Amino acid sequence: MLIDTHCHLASHHYAQTSMQELAERSRELGVTHCISLGTHRPDWETQLELAAAMPDYVSACLAIHPTEAHLATPEDMELLQALGGKHALAAIGEAGLDYFHPAPEGCDEAGYHALQRDLLERHFAIAETLGLNISIHTRDRKGSASFDDAVAIARNFPRVKPVFHCFIGDRAQAETIFSGLDGMISVTGIVTFKNGRQVQDVAAWCPLDRLMVETDAPYLSPEPYRGSQNEPGRVRYVADKIAALRGLPVPEIEAATTANARRFFRLPDHV
Template sequence: MLFDTHTHLNDPDLFLRAGELIVRAQEVGVTRFVVPGYDRESSLRAMELAAQHEAVFAVVGFHPQDAAAVGESDFADLEVWVRDEKVVGIGEIGLDYHYEEPAREVQADVFRRQIAIAKQVRKPIVIHDRDAHGDVVRILRDENAKEIGGIMHSFSGSSEMAAECLQLNFYLSFAGPITFKNAKRPREVAAQVPLDRLLIETDAPYLTPEPYRGKQNEPAHVRFVADKLAQLRQLPVEEIARVTYANAHRIFSIAGDVQ
């Protein structure tokens, strides 16, 4: 059994076909899905999918690229959303320095406030980190995010950053890039992460793994991430499936048929 811990079935390109994509994934052994929000509409769609499908769970929150548009009413709504039983975390949140806007201080404020809400309800956070490794770790440390822990989504940092994240009670999740021939650093880190902190994801419809790179990603493709991890770790793919499935249930506090 496989668990896709980060799949955007709430994306406009996938939402109307979500049921079909879930069935297609289940046919190849993907039995659980976490759908993360990135703004108001996507968070509501994630909750809708979680209500409709027993195998789907939602994560809600505001992406750093949308930080400038987040107001007090959004934080108030977030405090309500996170109390839903099918909402298992807050995300994807964090910092994105790839573009000049939104301003870094605006992103940091929205990030910190969402961490505070997560701590209130004792649910983990799902981190988006793009070109901002140092500041992400600093804020997680400043806000004592270790209390709740979380997931470094589609981890792309160094071995040194991985060690810091592990110390902060975070799991590291790997996606399609570890299947790319030029992805030396993610592969090196994925080979070293303790098995009990390892997760897999698709980030569908993005980051499509080989052999479908260049095409639209979907949850069924998480099996290719598991296959590559098995190669890197020199373990049977069944063992990678087993540990990542158990790890996902643990970090998200999901009860279920964990072996």
Template sequence: MLVDTHCHLDFPHFDADREVTLERARGAGIEFIVNPGSDMESSRRAVSLAGNYPDVYAAVGIHPHNALSLDAAALTELRALAQSPKVVAIGEIGLDYYRDLSPRAAQEEAFRLQLDLAAELDKPVIIHDRDAHADVARILEEWSNARGSKGGWPAGVLHAFSGDRELAEAGFRWGFMVAIGGPLTFQNARRLQGLARELPLIHLVVETDAPYLSPHPYRGQRNEPARVTLVAETLAALHGLPLAEIARQTTTNARRLFRIK
């Protein structure tokens, strides 16, 4: 059994075949998926999907692209939504300096407000970091120091990890796990593969980020949760371990991360 720790099943890409997509995931041995929010509307949809399907959990949060939408009213709604059953995290939140769709100061403000919300509710966070490693590290380090040992462990996950070993190890010190997705399977992904081989399995989870980042040989197509298997197979090959062992460890990690019994 595997867990897809990051799948946007609520996105319109799945409107025509959401049920069938979930069925294929079940058929591929996916135990559950976590659907993060990217704005208010998608956070609401994630909560409603989690209510409809036993194997879907939700996270609620405002993606850095939509940072300007996090006003006081949105934060209040997010706080209420986060307390719905099956909301297992705050996310995805963070910084995106690659597309820079929101002013950086607004991204940082929304990121900090949502980190504080997570600390207040004692929920783990799902971090989006694109081309913003230094600032994400600075903010998470401060947050982690302020939170001290009060917060639960794990503190969260560095989703679609694209940093180096130093950032991963800093993340482990702050109580974070690292999530690996489809890019691990790309034929030109030697750097990420080298890193994934070195990182201890007790800190790793797998994800798809569907509908994005479809693994090889489906690169460029719409991704779906069943394909997290391809990520796990690549990780198994890199670690020289049977797939069953990778599945067992990453599923244990995912349950710990999202505090799912």
């Protein structure tokens, strides 16, 4: 069995999708559970409803994505804290730093990035209070400033373990996450892409107790479905590719990544 550790089931891309059928297709591929992450306040309620309606299949995380940092209010963060106290969240996420997308109208780039760092710190503080881990997004146009800044913030919260989702960095950056932060990485369908060399290298080398797999659905569909709308079941192709890269039987990758996901997201026994 496999767990998709990062998808967005509340996305508007799934407005016409039956979640029952999506779960059925997923189970046929041996993917029995997924972690669905919120990206802004309007989708939080949907995430919680999905997790409540399909507790065997979905666990929810809530946060505000860094590209919406300029829209986040103190009330949003109070609500996040309150919801985290009331519902069994799997983690805080998707939070992070995105220096790739341009700053919104009326915001200069430096100010926008500072807002994002402040918001990421607030997310870490809430995760710490709630005793949860955190799922982190970083993205740069060039260089690694968002990654470096996220690592610096994470160092101030040693009780909160981070997973750097959709990891596309190099071995040295992965090593910083493992030994510097006691964190994890998770790998998407990029590992199946022809131009995914660096991700393939890291996935083939990464210690098995530090690795998780994800789809980032509805985005980043793996080969042979690249370009189409992604679904949690397709994390199967990510795991198969990693097994092939490492020359290991697929069940070994399933067992390791599933155990990691259970531990990191503190999933209940029935999952």
